[in-house]
Amino acid sequence: MDTMRERFAPVVSQLLDEDPRVAVVLAEIGAADFQETMRRHPDRVVNVGIREQLLVGAGAGLALTGLRPVLHTFASFLVERPFEQVKLDLGHQGVGAVLVSAAASFDWPAGGFTHMAPGDVALLDTLDGWTVHVPGHPDEAETLLRHAVAAGDDRVYVRLSLQANRTGRAVDGHRLIAVREGRSGVVVAVGPMLDAVLEATEGLDMTVLYATTVRPFDAAALRRATASAGTDVVLVEPYLAGTSTAAVGDALADLPHRVLGLGVGRQELRRYGTVEEHVTAHGLDAGSLRERIGAFVTARRTVSTGA
Template sequence: MDTMRDRFAPVVSRLLDEDPRVAVVLAEIGKDGFAEARRRHPDRVLNVGIREQLLIGAGAGLALTGLRPVVHTFASFLVERPFEQVKLDLGHQDAGAVLVSAAGSFDWPAGGYTHMAPGDVALLDTLDGWTVHVPGHPDEAETLLRHAVAAGDDKVYVRLSVQANAEGLPVDGQRFLTVREGRSGVVLAVGPALDAVLAATEGLDVTVLYATTVRPFDSAALRRATETAGTDVVLVEPYLAGTSTAAANDALSDLPHRVLGLGVGRRELRRYGRIEEHVAAHGLDARSLRERIGGFVSGGPVAEQVA
């Protein structure tokens, strides 16, 4: 199976052909995938070099001229390093762009901690007005990329990953999907976490929701699920643990409820390792998730519980 990032350049190259508003801004990373598109559209495919602050500034400038910029690099260089430009050049100026990342969390362990960004979604959550897509399959990535580019002049973040579920689902860029129904709790799996969650909850009487668009947070879907499954809620996110616990708490603020946020821990793992080892170390493998989810929905003590 190809990866989400394998889909990125072909999909956006077609959008460059289809829509004269679309522009692409790169910072060296990913430039080879746009070599042919750059020959066709030299004025709308820009490579600013290894200058990530300029990457965001150039994208904002293009947006202010009426273009729809698609801005791409690794997550740590797209969100963390130029965060001031994301906040001011895009946010403060109310300029829309599509930020498309790769290598979030620990997708490229050999790159070391400089190339890891498990806090990217949480960091964007400090800003107003961002839509955040977290596809779990290349087919979903293609759909959500098209949604993002077509979203007027909105600010959109698309988080691509080499981690993926075995099958794509029909996502719409808005709502959570109900994948399994139960009566003893709700588990919300985000993007690439779905397959592990389904394996972990096999035989458990829980509802499983699937989210590929986490901002805006689909509060209505979560509330509907709790009507039959109860108000014990577990969030399994492929980035910083607890990123969406406040959103879930807000959605259920008028109901007695418990929320457990699972995801990438704050402790830095100082060995490169493999992706699978990082997944296990953060307790995001199916075996660990089953213990943590099962203990929580059955009323057992769980250290990460958030009331």
Template sequence: MDTMRDRFGPVLSRLLDEDPRVAVVLAEIGADAFTEAQRKHPDRVINVGIREQLLVGTGAGLALAGLRPVVHTFASFLVERPFEQVKLDFGHQGVGGVLVSAAASFDWPAGGFTHMSPGDVALLDTLDGWTVHVPGHPDEAETLLRHAVAAGDDKVYVRLSVQSNARGLPVDGARFRTVREGRGGVVIAVGPMLDNVLAATEGLDLTVLYATTVRPFDEEALRRATGSDTAADTGAVADVVVVEPYLAGTSTAAANDALADVPHRVLGLGVGRAELRRYGQIDEHVAAHGLDVRSLRERITGFLGARALV
């Protein structure tokens, strides 16, 4: 199966052909995927070299000129290193664009900590007005990339990863999807965490929501899944576990806000803050952060207790 990033070049190359507003800005990384597109559209495929602040600034400048820029590099070089430019050149100037990252939290362990970015979504959360897509399969990535480019002049972040679920699901760029229903609590699986969450909760009396668009946060879906209107009358506690492929707790505030008027508990599972200096392989990082199937089941059942049992 191809990866999400394998889809990125062909999809954007087609969008360059279809829409004269679309422009792609690169910082060497991923440039090989746009060789033909750059030949066809030399004014709309721009490689600034290894200059990440310039990468973001150029994208914002194209937006000021009326184009729809798609800016791409590894997450650590797209969100963390040029964060001031993201904040000012896009946010302060009031222009939109699409940031498309690769490498996710630890997709390339051999690259070391400089190429890992588990804090990217949390960092963008400090800014106003960003839509955040976290696809869990290459098919979903293609759909969400098209959503992002077509989203008027909005500010959109698309987080690509080599981690993937076995199959893609229909996604609409807005709502959470219910993939399993139960009465003992709600688990929100974000992007590539879905397969592990489904395996970890097999046989448990839990609702599983699948989130590929996490900002804006689908408060309505969570309230519906937890029966919040009933809980407000009966005093029942709504239990929620959020499993994210990036910094643990990134979405717990959003979940708490969604349930502010009812008794509730929220547990955030994700990538820990400690740096793992023996870089190993992706699966070893997943296990070390407690995101493998066995660890997830232990942590979810430990939090929810007897309510989760059928």
């Protein structure tokens, strides 16, 4: 299976051929994948070099001319390093772009903490008007990329990762998908966390919802699920733990509920290791998830029975 990032350049190159509004801005990362496309569209494929603030500023300038810019580099260099430009050049000026990241929270452990971005979605949450897609499979990444580019002049973040579920699902850029139904709580699995969540909750009487678009958050689907499964909600996100707990709280504000936010911890892991070792260290492997979700459900039952 190809990776999400391997799907990125062919899809966007095709969009450049099809739509004269589409432009691509790169900061050296990924430029080799666009060499042929750059020859076909030299005025709409721009490599600014290792200048991430300029990456966003140039993209905003292209948007001001009426183009639909797609900006790409590692997440830490796309959201964190040029955050002022994301906030002002795009948000303050009221223009849109599609930000497509790579490396996710810890896709390249050998790159060290400079190349890790577990706080990217939480950081974008401080800004208004962003749509955030977190695909869990290359097929979903392609669908959501096309959806993002076609989304008028909106500001959209597409978070690509090496981690992926075994199979893709039919996503539409809006809805939570019900994958499993139960009566003892709801687990919301975000993007590449779905396979681990399904394994972790096997045999547990819990509803599993799948999210590949986390902003805006599909509050209506969550409320429908809690009507039969109850209002104990577990969020399993591939980035900073608790990033979406406020969104769940808002969705269930008028109902008594409990929320457990699982994801990447705040403590910096200072050993390179492997992606799998980072997943385990943050308690996001299937075994750890089952233990943590099980303890959460058991605690509710203990309180309700007075044991």
